Amino acid sequence: MKITDASGRLVETKQTATNSAIQVGNKLPAGIYFAEVMQDGKVQRMKLVKQ
Structure with missing residues (x-):
């Protein structure tokens, strides 16, 4: 799993x-x-929104 921010920068990865x-x-x-x-x-x- 890869998590990117709105600008496309990789911020987290998980196996x-x-x-x-x-x-x-x-x-x-x-x-x-x-x-x-x-x-x-x-x-x-998937789009994720963190508040």
Whole structure:
């Protein structure tokens, strides 16, 4: 999993096992971020808003 900020800068990466819960962004300031998750050769992108 990769987390980027609104300008596209990589701010965090995580390696996880399939079907496991993770927590990201604990140390990041409020703002808009994007998560990119790759599983089984497929990429899923999500917008995250931290308040």
